[in-house]
Amino acid sequence: MASDSTRDLIVRAADELFYQRGFEKTSFADIAEVVGISRGNFYHHFKAKDDILSEVITLRACKTKEMLDMWTRNAKTPADRLRCFAQMLIENRKNIQRYGCPVGTLCSELAKLDHPSQGGAGMIFGQFRSWLREQFEALGRGVDADSLSMHLLARSQGIAALATAFHDETFIRREVELIDTWLDDLKQAPIKSRSRRAS
Amino acid sequence: MASDSTRDLIVRAADELFYQRGFEKTSFADIAEVVGISRGNFYHHFKAKDDILSEVITLRACKTKEMLDMWTRNAKTPADRLRCFAQMLIENRKNIQRYGCPVGTLCSELAKLDHPSQGGAGMIFGQFRSWLREQFEALGRGVDADSLSMHLLARSQGIAALATAFHDETFIRREVELIDTWLDDLKQAPIKSRSRRAS
DNA sequence: GTCTATAGACGGATAGAC
């Protein structure tokens, strides 16, 4: 994975550029310039731009798995693991304010392009969704674990979106704190997430 | 605003295409084809693509104002008005699942392009933010009205982002119901939004 | 004659593909 082959260098450079400039806006020349190879050399490794995108998605899926595994190892309780997820927003706050969430913005762009790799990008969301669901299940939320997972995932996406628009770091910290509070309340309160409306 | 002048036809067509395909991907030829005019004709009305974007943002700001005014008129209580906002996600669910939130995706794209109109697009978020804050203030939340406004705005953005990725209409409805419940709880509970961590 | 709307052709630049 951390190989230094030209092919891997291309994928890693494309990964970064797709995030910072978007898929459509990133040209072969941009990637070649970063890697330090000629454009002609390119088609020796990838015959089309879409092929690079596929590999970038695979790379991101691998990095996501590594991160989730690390959280699973380092944090001992499900609640702490969920807090790791929320904390990610603070750790990556600079990039999020500039470029948004790497997964969310890629999915959004590919959706508008109606690109074949839409589903692949969405699977990275699926990785988070499954991992979060496992944590909520371990927290004794067997019934609505998936709903809670999607809810938390959505909150993180919303925070990223507004952080990009308003460039407000305080907002990120405040919302992450709200998530932590929500997780605390979740442990005490019984099943409450859906149900009941006052009307 | 609802004029049929060629200029307005261009702006309205661009508005739709920017939403569906993205700003970068939409070409003059695309817009001209929809409007039914020649490309050469274009530059009599707009001398650059960025000028169209500016007008599209202005148009969207106007439409947003009209919508907010309508909610203010039609719903009598602040709580009902806030529910109108959440309900918007359900009403626009089809388009949201396909293209995401018009405001969020435009802001995200312009941020990656580092486009001069970034701020203009962000101002549409600002319209929602101000209007929501007014409702929370009217609800007796003078202190944290802006935080609550940003929180609700973020939730709506997160819902839109995941709805696009997973194409799940049930998820949208469930999350909107959660927002309604949250609004109900807000009326009863005193100031609770920030504060207190267990740790 | 002047002004405006429209059309179409041209050129420079760039991107993707080979």
Add this chain to the structure above:
DNA sequence: GTCTATCCGTCTATAGAC
């Protein structure tokens, strides 16, 4: 390195209103 397609932006020409 080249080839082709596309796109942005400019230029010129035409037609009608006033």
